Amino acid sequence: MNTAGLDRKRLYYVGNLSIFMIGLGFAVRATIAPDLQTDIYNEIDLANSAAMVGEALGITFTGFALTLLFGSVLVDLVGMKKILLFSACAYIAGSLGLLAASLIPVSVLVERVVLLSLLLTGLGWGAVEAASNPMIAALYPEQKTHRLNVLHAWWPAGIVVGGLIGVAITSLGLAWQLNVLVLLIPALIMAWLVATSVFPVTERVASGVSYGEMFAELLKRPMFWVFWLCMYLTAAAELAPGQWVNISLSNMVGMQGILLLVYVSALMFVMRHFAGPIAEKLSPVGLMFFSCVAAALGLYGLSIASSPASAFATATVWGIGVCYMWPTMLAIVAERFPRGGALAMGLMGFAGGMSIQFVLPKMGAIFDAAKVEAAGGVEQLAALPPEAMTSVLRYASIESFQSVAMAPLILLPVFGLIWLVDRSRKSSPITDGA
Numbered sequence: 220m221n222t223a224g225l226d227r228k229r230l231y232y233v234g235n236l237s238i239f240m241i242g243l244g245f246a247v248r249a250t251i252a253p254d255l256q257t258d259i260y261n262e263i264d265l266a267n268s269a270a271m272v273g274e275a276l277g278i279t280f281t282g283f284a285l286t287l288l289f290g291s292v293l294v295d296l297v298g299m300k301k302i303l304l305f306s307a308c309a310y311i312a313g314s315l316g317l318l319a320a321s322l323i324p325v326s327v328l329v330e331r332v333v334l335l336s337l338l339l340t341g342l343g344w345g346a347v348e349a350a351s352n353p354m355i356a357a358l359y360p361e362q363k364t365h366r367l368n369v370l371h372a373w374w375p376a377g378i379v380v381g382g383l384i385g386v387a388i389t390s391l392g393l394a395w396q397l398n399v400l401v402l403l404i405p406a407l408i409m410a411w412l413v414a415t416s417v418f419p420v421t422e423r424v425a426s427g428v429s430y431g432e433m434f435a436e437l438l439k440r441p442m443f444w445v446f447w448l449c450m451y452l453t454a455a456a457e458l459a460p461g462q463w464v465n466i467s468l469s470n471m472v473g474m475q476g477i478l479l480l481v482y483v484s485a486l487m488f489v490m491r492h493f494a495g496p497i498a499e500k501l502s503p504v505g506l507m508f509f510s511c512v513a514a515a516l517g518l519y520g521l522s523i524a525s526s527p528a529s530a531f532a533t534a535t536v537w538g539i540g541v542c543y544m545w546p547t548m549l550a551i552v553a554e555r556f557p558r559g560g561a562l563a564m565g566l567m568g569f570a571g572g573m574s575i576q577f578v579l580p581k582m583g584a585i586f587d588a589a590k591v592e593a594a595g596g597v598e599q600l601a602a603l604p605p606e607a608m609t610s611v612l613r614y615a616s617i618e619s620f621q622s623v624a625m626a627p628l629i630l631l632p633v634f635g636l637i638w639l640v641d642r643s644r645k646s647s648p649i650t651d652g653a
Contacts, residue, residue: 225358225417225418225419226416226417227358229412229416230354230358230416230418230419231355231358231370232412233303233351233409233412233413233416234351234354234355234370235370235373236373236405236408236409236412237303237306237347237350237351237409238347238351238370238371238373238374238377239373239374239376239377239380239405240306240307240310240347240377240402240405240406240409241343241344241347241348241374241377242373242374242375242376242377242378242381242484243377243378243380243381243401243402243405244310244340244343244344244377244381244402245374245377245378245381245458246377246378246379246380246381246382246385246477246480246481246484247381247385247398247399247401247402248276248279248337248340249382249385249477249480250381250382250385250386250388250389250395250398250477251317251385251395251398251399252272252276254395255272255275255333256268256269256271256272258321258325259320259321259325259329259330259333260272260275260330262325263325263327263330265597265600265601266587266591266597266600266601267587268587269583269584269586269587269590269615269619270580270583270584270586270587271330271583272583273579273580273581273582273583273584273586274334274579274580274583275333275334275337276337276579277575277576277577277578277579277580278334278337278338278341278576279337279338279340279341279344280341280458280572280573280574280575280576280579281338281341281572281573281576282337282338282339282340282341282342282343282344282345282572283341283342283344283345283348283568283572284341284345284568284569284570284571284572284573284576285341285342285345285569285572286341286342286343286344286345286346286348286349287345287348287349287565287566287568287569287572288565288566288569290302290345290346290349290350290565291349291353291561291562291564291565291566291568291569292561292562292565293349294349294350294353294561295420295560295561298418298420299350299351299353299354299418299419300413300414300416300418302346302349302350303346303347303350303351303409303413304410304413304414305342305343305346306342306343306344306346306347306350306409307343307406307407307409307410307413308343308406308410309339309340309342309343309346310339310340310343310402310403310405310406311403311406311407311410312336312339313336313337313338313339313340313343313402314336314340314399314400314402314403314406315336315403316332316333316335316336316339317332317333317336317337317396317399318396318399318400319332320332320333320336321395321396321399322396340402341572343406345568345572348564348565348568349561349565349568351370352367352370352549352553352561352564352568353560353561353564354418354419355367355370356553356564357419357420358419363550363553363554364498364503364546364547364550364554365498367546367547367549367550367553368491368492368543368546368547368550369491369492370546371491371545371546372487372488372489372491372492373488374484374487374545375483375484375485375486375487375488375491376484376488377405378480378481378484379481379484379485379488381398381401382477382478382480382481382484383481384398384401385398385477386477386478386481432558433558433559433560433562433563434562436556436558436559436563437556437559437562437563437566440556440559442555442637443552443555443556443559443563445633445637446548446551446552446555446567447566447567447570448570449507449548449630449633449634450548450567450570450571450574451570451571451573451574452574452626452627452629452630453507453511453541453544453545453548453571453626453627453630454544454545454570454571454572454574454575455574455575455578455623455626456511456514456515456518456540456541456544456623456626456627457514457541457544457545458545458571458574458575459574459575459578459579459582459623460518460521460537460620460623479530479531479534482531482534482535482538483534483535483537483538484538486535486538486539486542487538487541487542490539490542490543491542491543491546497543498543498547498550502638502641502642503547503550503551503554504551504634504637504638504641505634505638506543506547507543507544507547507548507551507630507634508631508634508635508638510539510540510541510542510543510544510547510627511540511627511628511630511631511634512540512627512631513536513537513539513540514537514540514541514544514626514627515540515624515625515626515627515628515631516533516536516537516540517533517534517535517536517537517538517539517540517541518537518620518623518624518626518627519533519621519624520532520533520536520537521533521534521537521620522617522620522621522624523617540627545571548567548571549564549567549568552564552567578623581622582619582620582622582623583619585615585618585619585622586615586616586618586619587615588618589614589615589618589619590611590612590614590615593610593611593614593615594607594611
């Protein structure tokens with residue numbers, strides 16, 4: 220693609236900031252999840268409050284998935300600039316909505332405002348992915364795996380910053396609503412940068428591939444749909460535990476679970492800068508195979524962790540496992556199905572978002588059922604003293620966290636077979652119906 224006249228460095232910074240913003244939002248949601256449960260959902264329905272939190276967090280992923288599904292098609296029509304401007308505005312509106320919900324008396328209206336606000340941030344998150352991924356693919360067509368991993372290194376960077384700010388706010392005894400206000404800063408900066416930048420067209424538009432050819436590329440390539448289904452499980456292994464960490468692991472290991480998320484995110488930020496050389500040695504699919512092995516071991520270890528030391532050790536293994544999953548899955552699709560354009564990457568993100576929309580409420584339901592079971596009933600749960608409640612919540616946390624530990628194991632034979640076939644051909648990767 221001809222990038223003459225474009226400020227590629229500035230656009231790269233815009234992409235980094237957009238991914239940083241959505242990572243910051245992920246950390247903020249993980250940080251305030253216990254506060255939403257305590258201040259709002261426990262007041263509405265104590266027995267089912269965790270499931271309600273899971274639904275609220277999950278609706279963010281619904282918005283994310285919907286924007287990716289439709290935004291990936293619209294980005295070719297309306298342009299990357301308008302999609303990214305929408306993202307910044309959605310984050311601003313969602314943050315202000317959450318703040319408003321926290322300041323009015325608890326009621327059904329508050330629950331709806333929270334859901335709407337989190338849906339808006341999810342729509343903004345999806346808009347970032349819908350525009351930034353094809354933008355980087357268009358700017359760096361020969362370095363997709365490396366550049367997409369570096370771009371997505373700013374996702375964990377945002378989590379680190381947001382997580383540390385959240386820990387500081389909690390430690391200082393400040394209002395948890397300050398976490399929400401933090402989101403406004405990058406959103407406002409991004410709105411200004413995007414409004415004053417010139418953007419490229421997508422690879423599909425630049426190469427003259429029609430919409431019909433783009434859809435045909437995906438419809439006639441069964442392997443695309445294999446990777447699309449795999450995305451459901453890779454996303455579940457990476458994102459669901461991270462969003463649930465402050466609710467579950469805080470009860471299990473005796474420390475703020477968000478600190479583990481910060482640690483893993485810092486690890487991911489560093490490691491994603493080295494994705495290119497690793498993928499060259501193993502191939503992107505080979506990298507996904509070993510990622511699934513480490514993710515499965517790490518998730519199981521986290522589910523039985525009983526101390527901060529064991530939690531950090533197993534979180535390291537999990538972090539190494541999930542580090543490359545999301546950007547590498549996008550890169551695999553971008554490299555194998557280039558004529559699929561932004562739609563191919565958008566469909567992958569849609570699969571990942573819908574996966575978490577299902578998984579998080581399921582984890583919440585498992586958590587609720589386990590705490591009621593451990594307490595001996597709903598009435599007994601409401602009457603438990605603090606010491607007994609801690610024990611009950613620990614049991615519920617272990618049960619809910621183990622529910623996602625099997626996801627990466629299911630993928631091992633799939634990635635293993637594709638990797639073996641690729642190696643046996645010793646030429647181009649699988650892109651057809653093989």
